[in-house]
Amino acid sequence: MYTKKIFSLPILARWTIRETLLFFIIALIPTILYEVFDLRWLQVPWTPIALIGTAVAFVVGFQNNAAYERIWEARKIWGGIVNTSKTWGMMVMTMVTNNEGEEISENDIKKEVKILTYRHIAWLTALRYAMRQARPWENFDNNKFDTKWKEGLHFPESKLSLEESLLAYLSENELKYVLSKTNKQTAILYLQSMHIKTLKEKKLLWEFSFIELENVLKEFFTLQGQSERIKNFPYPRQYSTIGYFFVWVFIVLIPFGVLPQFEDIGNLLIINYPLIGKCFIWATIPFAVIVSWVFHTMERIGRVGENPFEGTATDVPISTISRGIEIDLRQMLDENPEDIPLQFPEMQNTQM
Structure with a gap:
């Protein structure tokens, strides 16, 4: 069974609940120190x-x-596998014939x-299994909440x-x-x-048919090599690591830059709206949490999309693609429909 999850806003919120609570604490502590304990020096210029x-x-x-380029390239490669596989099935059925009239039956x-x-079909199976094998740089299973997310797949x-x-x-x-x-697969x-x-x-x-079929096999080797290249060559870790740390530096600094800004706004509001003006500085917390969540979620989405064959909800569905090719090829052989396997069901699972 191949399960897909929809990345709707509620699902994203549950996926990032641990980090969101951490953002709240990061914003809450400076606000308490600044407003309750009057530590006005806890501020950083916004510029x-x-x-x-x-x-x-x-x-x-x-x-x-x-990350999107890697996913899209992987999808194009497997799209090529789909088309070339159907070409292979068609050419085999039409080219393998009794050319010389030898005593060989139609069966x-x-x-x-x-x-x-x-x-x-065995080649497709071996290839998708090879694409599912774990690599040291694949990081989805390193995060507890990512692992829980993967349990539904x-x-x-x-x-x-x-x-x-x-x-x-x-x-x-x-x-x-x-x-x-x-x-x-080779x-x-x-x-x-x-x-x-x-x-x-x-x-x-x-002889011509033999050459044409060898060319199709050559195309399979090319597509296999392209798929293996994406699997075996990771997204450069220096870019991924730098992005991760830069996001967290920015998240930590946000409350210290926002506090004086919200205090100034509160001082303006206090003239006409005394209650709102006095409490407005506490709006720093939800504002900082929202900004932090946006930046961190975007970084995390890019991180989990780096490896399009890792077995996550954002992967290229190579299992479904392979089964679809198998169904088409076996139907071309006029097999009994009851003997042809069904497609792996895609379930829209929204539970965490």
């Missing part, structure tokens, strides 16, 4: 804080743009087509082992061979290439 805020906005904006032809098709790769998932698509010998290799493409070479030697493929 340098505004400059820091501008720098933070640029850093967070750059981080979010870079044997269909069997060869099915093997090539199923092995491609159920992606198939966490439920079944790769071996169990490949059983339906590979023969026993092929499965043993693939599992013995480090890069299992091993499967190698088996595909050797198979179509054998079909060419048996005169079940024209």
Whole structure:
């Protein structure tokens, strides 16, 4: 089951509840010291804080743009896998034929087509499992609330082992061979290439058809390499770390710059609205919390979007994409609809 969560405002509020409480404390302590204990020296000119805020906005904006580019590039790669997979299915069905009129039945032809098709589904399966493997720099599980957020996400790769998932698509010998290799998806493409070479030697493929199918396999290698590049090359940690610390420096400074500003506004209001004027300085707290929440949430969204295959709610849904390709290919084989697996359900889970 593949579960997606909608990032609505209430969900974001629950996702960031711990940090929001911390923002409240950060704003509350200086306000009490400033107003109750009359420590008027606890203030910082607003101009340098505004400059820091501008720098933070640029850093967070750059981080979010870079994270979005990684997600969008991953989605384009898997979109290419979708199109090329359907091309593979079509070409296999039309090109694997009895060209030389040898004694081979139509059922044997269909069997060869099915093997090539199923092995491609195995490649998709191996690739999505490889994309789900954890990397040291992936940080979603490092945060307690992120981990709780992830508990509602159920992606198939966490439920079944790769071996169990490949059983339906590979023969026993092929499965043993693939599992013995480090890069299992590459091993499967190698088996595909050797198979179509054998079909060419048996005169079940024209020379031109063999070349065309090899070109499609080459395209699969290219798309696989592009997907692996995103998975294996992290978003530069210096940018992510600097953005994180800059945001927190800005959050800590906000109350000290806002306090004198709100005090001045309160002194103006006290003439016509005495009660509001006397209490207006306490508006520093909600104002500081809101500003802090906006900056921190934007930084955090960029942080969790850095790795588009990590298995979070913002990921590229590679499990759903792979299953969709499998359904299309098996329908092209005219299989019994009852034998074709259903799509992984996408549930709109709004509970934390």
